[in-house]
Amino acid sequence: MASLTPLSGNLDLRKAKHLLRRATFNYTKNQLDVFTSMSATEAVDTLTIDAPYALQEPYDPLPEGSPDGFWTSATTLPRDFEGQTRKRALVAGWWWYNAINQVSLKHKLSFFLHTCFTVSKDGGSGAATYFYDYLRLLDFYALGNIKTLAKKITLDSSMLYYLDNHRNNKYNPNENYAREYLELFTILRGEQIGPGNYTNYTEEDIQEAAKVFSGFKIEENRSIIDPDTGIPMGYVNFEQHNSDNKTFSNAFNNQTIIGRETTTEIFEELDDFVEMVFAQQETAKAYCRKLYRYFVKSKWDDEVEADIITPLADLLIANDFEIVPVVRTLLSSQHFYDADDSIATDETIGSIIKSPLQLVSEICSLFNASIPNSSNNPLEYYHIFFKRFIHDNYFVTSGMDLFSPFDVAGYHAYFQEPDFDRYWFSSNTIIGRYSLIESLIQGVNTISSGEISATIDTVLFVRNNITGAQDPNVLVSEMANLLYPEAIDADRVNYFKQFLVEDGFPDYYWTGIWNRYLNDNDNFTVKTRIDALVTAMINAAEFQLM
Structure with missing residues (x-):
C-alpha cells in the first residue's frame, strides 16, 4: 500500500543519494556523508532552511573595457541596455551559480515553480532585468505559499509581457493570460465535457477571468516595489480595468466576483478571484500531481492517486497552500524511498531520467569542477564558461533551452504524455549529454570549439x-x-x-x-x-x- 508514513531509521547511502539528487542541484560526497547520519525528516528539514544568495545579482562583463556590470541595479531603464539576449543568459547563470553552491531545496522548488508559472526568457518576456525579477519572485516563494505567488505573478513584468496581459483592458480584452492561468498555471482543464466546457472551467470562465486581469500594466522603471517581497512589480490602471461584476460557471459554484474601481479595490478583486480558484480541490490536486511527477516519477496508478496525491492535496489545502509541509511529507515518506512495498517493478529510485540541468549540476558539484569565480573572474564565468559553453552549446544540444521552454506549457518532460522525462534522452540530445564530461575533462568545448575556462581533475x-x-x-x-x-x-x-x-x-x-x-x-x-x-x-x- 502506498504510504506517506515517515521513513523510520537513518538514511543509508542509497536513500541519501536519492534524496540529494531529487531535492537539490548540489550533490557531493561530503553531503552524502552528512545525510547518511540523519533521519529522512531531519534531512528534509535541513534542506528547507533558507539562506541568503551566494551571489546577490548578475554581472555583465561586456563590453570589454566598459562593462555594463551590475546592470539590474542601475537607474537606466532596463530596455535601454544593449545585449538583452546575452543579459538574459547571464541572469540564468546567476541563478545556476546560486543553485549549485547551496545545498537547499529552495532551488529545486524555484525551478518547479518555473514549470508551473512558465515564461520563456527569450520568447517575449521583456528586458533581462524583468526576467531577473521573475526568478527572484520564484525564489522568494519557493519555500513559501503557492497561492500568494499565484497572485503576485500577475503583476510580474516578465509575465505581463510574455502573455500580453499588459495589453488587456476593458476596451480591448486579451484572454491569453486568463486562459493559461486556468489551463496551465492553476486548476488545469480536466476532461472536456462539451464544446468550450471542461471539467474544471468553461470558455466563459476564461472571458470572465480576463476581465479580472484587465488594466494591469508594466512599470518600466521598476519604481513600484512590492512591500511583501521587496521586488519590483507592475501597477493597476484603474481606468482600463473592467469594473463590471464577473459571474463564473457552475464549475466555480456560479460565484460572482464584485467588480471594483479603485486601485486598492482592484487588488482585492484579484484576491477574490485567486481565492475562488484555489478553493477548488482540483487546484490542490493539480499542484500535487505536478510535485509528484517532478520529485517521484512521471506515471502512477489509482492507488497512488488515492493514497498519496489526494492526502497531499488535503494537506496543501489545510496549510493554505504553503508548499513546505507538503514537500516535507512527500520527501520524508516511505513511498518516496519505495519502502512501502516489496514490488520490484515500481521502483522510484532510479526511475527518472535526469534533466540536462540536473546532469550538469551534478557533474560540476560532485567532481568539484574548477568553475571560474563569478566575482573575481566575471568574464570567464559569465561569458566564456556559462553563456558560451553551458548556455549556448550544452543546453541547446541536450534539448533544454534553460528558462526558454518551447511553449507556455513548459518543458515536455513535465507534462507531455506518454514519454514525459524520456524526452530528455534521444538521438537528438545524446551529443550534448555525452560531450559534457569530455569537455570538462579536457577543458575545451568538444560540442563546437573553444576554451571553456573550467576543468575537472x-x-x-x-x-x-x-x-x-x-x-x-x-x-x-x-x-x-x-x-x-x-x-x-x-x-x-x-x-x-x-x-x-x-x-x-x-x-x-x-x-x-x-x-x-x-x-x-x-x-x-x-x-x-x-x-x-x-x-x-x-x-x-x-x-x-x-
Whole structure:
C-alpha cells in the first residue's frame, strides 16, 4: 500500500543519494556523508532552511573595457541596455551559480515553480532585468505559499509581457493570460465535457477571468516595489480595468466576483478571484500531481492517486497552500524511498531520467569542477564558461533551452504524455549529454570549439573521495556507489575495470600504477586511465537516471 508514513531509521547511502539528487542541484560526497547520519525528516528539514544568495545579482562583463556590470541595479531603464539576449543568459547563470553552491531545496522548488508559472526568457518576456525579477519572485516563494505567488505573478513584468496581459483592458480584452492561468498555471482543464466546457472551467470562465486581469500594466522603471517581497512589480490602471461584476460557471459554484474601481479595490478583486480558484480541490490536486511527477516519477496508478496525491492535496489545502509541509511529507515518506512495498517493478529510485540541468549540476558539484569565480573572474564565468559553453552549446544540444521552454506549457518532460522525462534522452540530445564530461575533462568545448575556462581533475577526485583506490575493483565499485542510484553487479564492475586494467593483465598492474602516482605525484599514466573510466561511467545508462 502506498504510504506517506515517515521513513523510520537513518538514511543509508542509497536513500541519501536519492534524496540529494531529487531535492537539490548540489550533490557531493561530503553531503552524502552528512545525510547518511540523519533521519529522512531531519534531512528534509535541513534542506528547507533558507539562506541568503551566494551571489546577490548578475554581472555583465561586456563590453570589454566598459562593462555594463551590475546592470539590474542601475537607474537606466532596463530596455535601454544593449545585449538583452546575452543579459538574459547571464541572469540564468546567476541563478545556476546560486543553485549549485547551496545545498537547499529552495532551488529545486524555484525551478518547479518555473514549470508551473512558465515564461520563456527569450520568447517575449521583456528586458533581462524583468526576467531577473521573475526568478527572484520564484525564489522568494519557493519555500513559501503557492497561492500568494499565484497572485503576485500577475503583476510580474516578465509575465505581463510574455502573455500580453499588459495589453488587456476593458476596451480591448486579451484572454491569453486568463486562459493559461486556468489551463496551465492553476486548476488545469480536466476532461472536456462539451464544446468550450471542461471539467474544471468553461470558455466563459476564461472571458470572465480576463476581465479580472484587465488594466494591469508594466512599470518600466521598476519604481513600484512590492512591500511583501521587496521586488519590483507592475501597477493597476484603474481606468482600463473592467469594473463590471464577473459571474463564473457552475464549475466555480456560479460565484460572482464584485467588480471594483479603485486601485486598492482592484487588488482585492484579484484576491477574490485567486481565492475562488484555489478553493477548488482540483487546484490542490493539480499542484500535487505536478510535485509528484517532478520529485517521484512521471506515471502512477489509482492507488497512488488515492493514497498519496489526494492526502497531499488535503494537506496543501489545510496549510493554505504553503508548499513546505507538503514537500516535507512527500520527501520524508516511505513511498518516496519505495519502502512501502516489496514490488520490484515500481521502483522510484532510479526511475527518472535526469534533466540536462540536473546532469550538469551534478557533474560540476560532485567532481568539484574548477568553475571560474563569478566575482573575481566575471568574464570567464559569465561569458566564456556559462553563456558560451553551458548556455549556448550544452543546453541547446541536450534539448533544454534553460528558462526558454518551447511553449507556455513548459518543458515536455513535465507534462507531455506518454514519454514525459524520456524526452530528455534521444538521438537528438545524446551529443550534448555525452560531450559534457569530455569537455570538462579536457577543458575545451568538444560540442563546437573553444576554451571553456573550467576543468575537472578526475585523479584528484579519486584520491580525495575513494578509499582503497589502489584496488581496481574497489575503485570501480565505490565510484559506482557515488555515481549511480543502485550498486552495480560483478559483470559491470569487470566491464568498467577494463579502463584501468587492460585485458589479460592482473589487478595488481593497476595497484602498481596507482602507488607510483602516490609516491612521485606524477599523474600522467593514472590520469589517462581514470579520465577514460570517468567518461565511460558518466556516459553509461546508469548515470542518466536518478
